[in-house]
Amino acid sequence: MQGERNLDFDRVVDRRHTDCLKYDFATRRGKPEDVLPLWVADMDFPTSSYVLDALKERVDHGIFGYTESGDSYFEAVAGWMERRHGWQVKPEWLVKTPGVVFGLAMAVKAFTDRGDSVLIQQPVYYPFSEVIADNDRRVVGNDLILGADGRYHIDFEDFERKLVENRVKLFLLCSPHNPVGRVWRQEELLRMGDLCLRHGVLVVSDEIHQDFVYGENRHLVFAGLKPEFESISITCTSPAKTFNLAGLQVSNLFIPDPALRRKFRRQIAAAGYSQLNALGLIACEAAYRYGETWYQGVMAYLEQNIAYLREYLAGELPEIRMTEPEGTYLVWLDFRALGLNGPDLERLIVQKARLWLDSGSIFGAAGEGFQRINVACPRATLEQALEQLRRAIRGK
Numbered sequence: 001m002q003g004e005r006n007l008d009f010d011r012v013v014d015r016r017h018t019d020c021l022k023y024d025f026a027t028r029r030g031k032p033e034d035v036l037p038l039w040v041a042d043m044d045f046p047t048s049s050y051v052l053d054a055l056k057e058r059v060d061h062g063i064f065g066y067t068e069s070g071d072s073y074f075e076a077v078a079g080w081m082e083r084r085h086g087w088q089v090k091p092e093w094l095v096k097t098p099g100v101v102f103g104l105a106m107a108v109k110a111f112t113d114r115g116d117s118v119l120i121q122q123p124v125y126y127p128f129s130e131v132i133a134d135n136d137r138r139v140v141g142n143d144l145i146l147g148a149d150g151r152y153h154i155d156f157e158d159f160e161r162k163l164v165e166n167r168v169k170l171f172l173l174c175s176p177h178n179p180v181g182r183v184w185r186q187e188e189l190l191r192m193g194d195l196c197l198r199h200g201v202l203v204v205s206d207e208i209h210q211d212f213v214y215g216e217n218r219h220l221v222f223a224g225l226k227p228e229f230e231s232i233s234i235t236c237t238s239p240a241k242t243f244n245l246a247g248l249q250v251s252n253l254f255i256p257d258p259a260l261r262r263k264f265r266r267q268i269a270a271a272g273y274s275q276l277n278a279l280g281l282i283a284c285e286a287a288y289r290y291g292e293t294w295y296q297g298v299m300a301y302l303e304q305n306i307a308y309l310r311e312y313l314a315g316e317l318p319e320i321r322m323t324e325p326e327g328t329y330l331v332w333l334d335f336r337a338l339g340l341n342g343p344d345l346e347r348l349i350v351q352k353a354r355l356w357l358d359s360g361s362i363f364g365a366a367g368e369g370f371q372r373i374n375v376a377c378p379r380a381t382l383e384q385a386l387e388q389l390r391r392a393i394r395g396k
Contacts, residue, residue, distance in 0.1 A: 003293075009378060035354050035356040039372070041178070042241075044378060048294035050290035071091075073281060074094060077094070084211060100253075106268055118138065118169065120139060123366045124177070156195070160199070163196070170204060172206065173206065175207050176212065178330055183218070204234045207235060214325065214326060223256065233256070236251060237254070243283070305382055312386050322334075332370055333357075349389075
């Protein structure tokens, strides 16, 4: 082993002209070609050199036939889950999918019928509502509440009322929460889980951002909090965010309950899907087995970027309030003090500042007046973005 070689996170890598969703398709999505993109949740950092070496070795082999994962793959995934999150998983629990969103959609189809209600907590990752509505189910919202402390909180009375009144079958939990950056505390998770147990609601827990947690915060696997939660939960994980592998399309879902697992697998079979991308499997195993040094490096860099953003806004743009991220590399910014309506705020961001952020409105009505910014980029990129924003607001 040569040691990790990709630890220069200041290095700017030109991603244009690589058919990159983040950089190459602005005009197709109604944005000027020259916008600086800090929107979609992938990183501008090359992944671990161990992952690249493993991929190169497989590429040199030259054959990319149908591929399954063996014991070595499971051991790498299970080892990461136990080391990082203290959760011991069993081989039979593992169901692999080509992405967490695919898994969410399969769960909606497997465990609900047309017209059934599915609960989400907005503002939340917009595919949550899409996979519900696109499958002819009904979106039920338990909106998060922005408190005077600047943190989002759960309205538990509304949560239970919505479960009962709408006969909710499924709850899509976002943990850590995207976009508001909450890392749910044990008491919050237990209370939600106990309510779901009481009312017969299954929980699909999207934990794809589980490895991005800051300070004293700690990610807790929902299914690992109580043996009873294992019987009602599907836990969605992936190396895609942690190691910047989204394009390789590999996710690891854990379904402890055999009956739920059989039902979920039948839905995947009905969709005509079987083996995953061969290179995705290779990358996942290498990342979880050898990527710790790279991961620690990127975490330290992200914390520095978040500190820079916090200080810049406080000094140059105090009217923009940053929701302090407890987790994820996506920061939720409150622009409401500018007094702009939705279209005017978009014009400020896109046309004047020449930035491509994610408009808060796509995360639900509770996101109006907010923008989500991705800080997983070299410092120079973040500095340029903030300077463009400052000039657009200050007019100089």
